Amino acid sequence: MIDFPRLPDSGIKVIVVGIGFAGLTAAIEAYRKGHSVLVLESFPTLKTLGDVISFGPNSGRIFRRWPGMDELLEPICHETNKILIKNWKGENILRQSWAEKERPYGKNYNGHRGAIHETMYKYALNIGIDIRLGHKVVDYFETETEAGVVANGERFVCDVVLAADGVRSRGRTIVLGCEDKPKSSGYAVYRAWFPAGNMAQDPDLAFLFEENDDLCTWIGPDVHFICATPIKGKEFSWVCTHKDDGDIEESWQTHAPLSEARKNLEGWDPVIHKIIDATPDPVIDWKLVYRDPLPTWISPKQRIALIGDAAHPFLPTSIQGASQAMEDGVTLALCLRRSGKSNVQEALRTFEALRYDRVRGAQKTGETTRDRWHKADWDAVKKNPKSMELQREEWILNFDAEEYAEKNYAATVAALEEKEATRKGDLPKAVSISA
Ligand SMILES: Cc1cc2nc3c(=O)[nH]c(=O)nc-3n(C[C@H](O)[C@H](O)[C@H](O)COP(=O)(O)OP(=O)(O)OC[C@H]3O[C@@H](n4cnc5c(N)ncnc54)[C@H](O)[C@@H]3O)c2cc1C
Numbered sequence: 001m002i003d004f005p006r007l008p009d010s011g012i013k014v015i016v017v018g019i020g021f022a023g024l025t026a027a028i029e030a031y032r033k034g035h036s037v038l039v040l041e042s043f044p045t046l047k048t049l050g051d052v053i054s055f056g057p058n059s060g061r062i063f064r065r066w067p068g069m070d071e072l073l074e075p076i077c078h079e080t081n082k083i084l085i086k087n088w089k090g091e092n093i094l095r096q097s098w099a100e101k102e103r104p105y106g107k108n109y110n111g112h113r114g115a116i117h118e119t120m121y122k123y124a125l126n127i128g129i130d131i132r133l134g135h136k137v138v139d140y141f142e143t144e145t146e147a148g149v150v151a152n153g154e155r156f157v158c159d160v161v162l163a164a165d166g167v168r169s170r171g172r173t174i175v176l177g178c179e180d181k182p183k184s185s186g187y188a189v190y191r192a193w194f195p196a197g198n199m200a201q202d203p204d205l206a207f208l209f210e211e212n213d214d215l216c217t218w219i220g221p222d223v224h225f226i227c228a229t230p231i232k233g234k235e236f237s238w239v240c241t242h243k244d245d246g247d248i249e250e251s252w253q254t255h256a257p258l259s260e261a262r263k264n265l266e267g268w269d270p271v272i273h274k275i276i277d278a279t280p281d282p283v284i285d286w287k288l289v290y291r292d293p294l295p296t297w298i299s300p301k302q303r304i305a306l307i308g309d310a311a312h313p314f315l316p317t318s319i320q321g322a323s324q325a326m327e328d329g330v331t332l333a334l335c336l337r338r339s340g341k342s343n344v345q346e347a348l349r350t351f352e353a354l355r356y357d358r359v360r361g362a363q364k365t366g367e368t369t370r371d372r373w374h375k376a377d378w379d380a381v382k383k384n385p386k387s388m389e390l391q392r393e394e395w396i397l398n399f400d401a402e403e404y405a406e407k408n409y410a411a412t413v414a415a416l417e418e419k420e421a422t423r424k425g426d427l428p429k430a431v432s433i434s435a
Pocket residue numbers: 017018019020021022023040041042043049050051052053054113135136137138164165166167169170252307308309310316321322325
C-alpha cells in the first residue's frame with residue numbers, strides 16, 4: 001500500500017465511469033481531495049492495449065504530485081527532445097528541438113500506452129481506490145439531490161457521476177438529451193509497436209537510432225508517418241495518418257494488412273518501406289473518431305459531467321488528448337472540494353467554465369497541424385521550413401491545472417452567478433407579470 005496524502009473527508013461520493021487516463025486521474029485526484037470514490041469499468045480484465053502515447057509537461061506535473069509515480073514511470077517512459085521533419089521523398093525539412101524551450105515547463109513522459117496505463121491502474125488500486133472491472137454502465141440517472149448509474153443490474157447512487165467513458169460515450173446521451181453518434185474525421189491511423197531487433201544495424205535505418213527516443217516524421221499529400229525508437233532503441237514504434245472512409249463503429253483494435261499501408265505510401269522514401277518490411281503484419285488501423293464540440297459537458301441537473309474523450313476527442317496531431325483528459329480530472333476534484341457536498345452543482349458548472357475554452361483551443365491545434373502538414377505548399381515550405389514545425393504552445397504546456405482552478409474558482413463562480421442573474425433579468429416582462 002502506498003502512503004498517499006489525502007485531505008479530510010469531504011463527504012462527497014463520486015462515481016467514475018471508465019478507467020482511461022481521464023477516469024483514473026479523476027479517481028486519484030478525487031481521492032486525494034478527500035472525496036469517496038467508486039470506479040466502474042466495462043473491461044472484465046485489464047489489457048495492456050495501445051502503443052505510443054505522450055504526456056506533455058502540463059500533465060507530467062500531475063503525475064509528479066502523486067508520491068512515487070515518477071519513479072514508477074521512469075523505467076518505461078522517455079522524454080522527447082526533438083523531431084526530424086522530412087518530406088515524403090526523404091529530404092530533410094527541419095530539425096525542431098523542444099528540449100530547451102520546454103524543459104523549464106517540466107518533464108514530458110512518452111511511452112507505451114498499455115504499460116503507462118497498467119502502472120497508473122495499479123497505483124490507483126495501491127492507494128486504496130475501489131475499482132470494479134466488468135461493470136458496463138448501461139444507464140445514468142440524476143435527481144435534484146443525487147445521481148447514479150446502473151451496471152450489472154445494480155443501481156449505484158452518489159452525489160456526482162463523472163462519465164469518463166471515452167469517445168463512444170453513453171454518458172453523452174443524458175447530457176445532450178439525445179443520442180450523439182460519433183463521426184469519422186475522414187482519417188485513420190496505422191499503428192505499430194514491436195521489438196526493434198537488429199534494425200539499428202541497417203545502414204539506411206541507423207540514423208533513427210542515433211539519438212534514441214526522438215521522433216522522425218515524413219509528410220506528404222494527406223498522409224504523414226511518424227516513427228520513434230523507444231526504450232533506448234530496443235523497441236520501434238510508428239504511426240501513419242491516412243485518408244479513410246471506413247466504418248468508425250469498429251473498435252480500437254481493428255487490424256489492417258501491411259499491404260494496405262504500403263499502398264498508401266507508394267513512391268515514398270525507401271526508408272519508410274524498409275521500416276514497413278521490418279514490421280509484424282498486420283498493424284492496428286485506428287479509425288479517428290471525431291465529434292463536433294458539445295454545447296455543454298454537464299447534465300441538466302448538473303450532477304453528471306463528461307470528461308476526457310467523452311467530452312472532447314482530440315486528433316493525435318495535437319499531442320494533448322491524454323493530457324487534457326488528465327487536467328479535467330484534476331479540475332473537477334478541486335472544484336468539488338471548493339463547492340462542498342451541499343453545492344456540487346456549482347462545482348460542475350465551474351469546472352466546465354474553467355475548462356471549456358482552454359480545451360477547445362488545444363483541440364484546434366490538432367486540426368491546424370494536420371492541415372498544415374497534409375495540405376502543404378511545398379514551394380512555400382522550401383522558403384519557410386519553420387512553417388512545418390509542430391505546435392508546442394506555452395499556454396498549453398506551461399500550465400498547472402490545479403493551481404489555475406484554485407486561483408480562478410471564486411471569480412468564475414461569481415462570473416457565472418452574474419451571468420445567471422442577467423439571464424433571469426432578461427426574461428420577457430409578460431412572463432414576470434403573469435407570474
Ligand atoms: C484500448 C485503447 C487503446 C488506446 N491506445 C492509444 C494509443 O496507443 N495512443 C494514444 O495516443 N491514444 C490511445 N488511446 C486513446 C487515449 O488513451 C485517449 O484518447 C485519451 O487518453 C483520453 O482518455 P479517456 O480516459 O478520456 O478515454 P479512453 O482511454 O477511451 O477510456 C475510456 C474508458 O471507458 C471505458 N468504458 C466505455 N464505456 C463504458 C461503459 N459503458 N461502462 C464502463 N466503462 C466504459 C472504456 O473501456 C475505457 O477503459 C487508446 C484508447 C483505448 C480505449
